[in-house]
Amino acid sequence: MGILDAKALRDDIVARLLTDEVDLETSAYLDRILELAEMEEAEHQFLNDPFDRSVALVLQLFQDKDLDPWAVDLSAFLEMFSTRIEDTEDIDLPTCGRLIRMAWQVLRGQAETLIERQNHEDEVDEPWIYDGGWESDFDDNDYNFSVGIITGTHKERLPDMFSGRIQREEGRPVTLGELLMGLKAASRISEEQNLRLKIAEKRRASLEMARERFSGSLHVEDxxxxxxxxxxxxxxxxxxxxxxxxxxxxxxxxxxxxxxxxxxxxxxxxxxxxxxxxxxxxxxxxxxxxxxxxxxxxxxxxxxxxxxxxxxxxxxxxxxxxxxxxxxxx
CATH class of the missing domain: 1.10.10 (Arc Repressor Mutant, subunit A)
Structure with missing residues (x-):
């Protein structure tokens, strides 16, 4: 016996309308479905056929703003709805109109989230490109000095390195400690930028998938x-x-x-x-x-x-x- 059989609802219809393709008993929406099924003022309570009641239950559930409308598979609804109309000799016009209205509300929610994703994608900053300057220019003396520090032959000079000022043509004198802190900050900024680029790429891929799915079910309003x-x-x-x-x-x-x-x-x-x-x-x-x-x-x-x-x-x-x-x- 199904979970919703006692409420004149069909588990298979409800599960098919959910895009997560999991068993209804393990669905993340099970608690909300059961709660809505008990509400006497819910729209599905005014319908008689278990198919119509099940479809109305799912469509009404995802009109809630805190639920993702893309969790509803409207293509499955369209397929089942078309099959039902073809197989039924006499159509219950008021019920069909009610289901179409509820499906349109979910479709509108999907369109709004699609536009919101597009706006977020446009807000992503342009990739940061490092332009090397004086920091990347070294000569042989600098190289030899670095090797001496690494090997320990110049260790007697280490105490004075962090306190003394380094004069360069491009700006004010700075200490080596300040340079190291600046390098660390630049590394952190680079990591953050790479993370933003990865997030933007994921959003772009998700948006393309949503567009492909959305374009197939879009009806030109005329x-x-x-x-x-x-x-x-x-x-x-x-x-x-x-x-x-x-x-x-x-x-x-x-x-x-x-x-x-x-x-x-x-x-x-x-x-x-x-x-x-x-x-x-x-x-x-x-x-x-x-x-x-x-x-x-x-x-x-x-x-x-x-x-x-x-x-x-x-x-x-x-x-x-x-x-x-x-x-x-x-």
Whole structure:
């Protein structure tokens, strides 16, 4: 028996949505998952199907600001959500809309963290390059003196070396002790700079991985375009007798159009289902069509074209929603 079975939730769905790919019993989020599962006001409590409840539980959990939204595998959600829509004859439209909204909130959180990483990368200082000067210029006498100190032949001169001043053309006289301290400080600065470079390289690699993962699931937002294409698809697939059309038929029409532009079938179906669902709600709200669902929750979603005689979307839009008149100044 699974950990969440008693709460009408599915362990396999919850584990698949987490990117750490570990067993749910050893997941770092187990305590928070159990705590959220007990909350009566949580969003998943208003859903009935164990699949929907499990997805809603994970998506709601990672809306918390102190959790990394990248821990949610939205590609897995998209795959499971698309499969569920394809295998289900009758779609529960309100529940689908709720899950899409919650997934969008997680996606927005991922985008915000991606932008934040980019900003941090831009703040990394330029690499420090050591430019040798007088410190690297030695002659034979200096070399012989250094060898004498190392071998011990000049040990009688050691007591005076740290107290005496060394005069050089570039600046004030300094002691050997000051030079050694300066060399130590330069070494420390160099180590810190190397550490910053390593951190910047790791961030850059992490950012590239995030970009690759993020770009594959990004949907280009064109709401008005989706509304128009959905209206056209509704008219293309409408029954000429009663001007009705199912939501699934509209989704198929949009998917076919996406495939004509080079999109593969799986991605076209997934994007068309989401676009059709959202755009349909706007068509109904703006008076282009009416909507009904037969046989309660599990019934087909039917749209009816309220303006079958209109063939131009722009003209119909102007008639339904004329622009406000601007009063002339007196």
């Amino acid at each position: 709401l008005e375009g989706d509304i128009r294409r959905t209206w056209e698809a509704m008219r293309m697939r409408a029954n000429p007798e009663d001007q009705t059309c199912t939501l699934s038929a509209i989704s198929e029409e949009l998917a076919d159009r996406s495939m004509e532009s080079g999109t593969i079938r799986e991605e076209a179906n997934a994007e068309a289902q989401v676009a059709a669902m959202v755009a349909t709600l706007f068509l109904v709200n703006r008076g282009y069509a009416s909507i009904e669902q037969k046989d309660a929750i599990d019934g087909s979603v039917i749209l009816t074209d309220l303006h079958p005689d209109e063939s131009d979307f722009e003209e119909l839009s102007l008639r339904l929603h004329p622009p406000p008149e601007i009063e002339e100044a007196v």
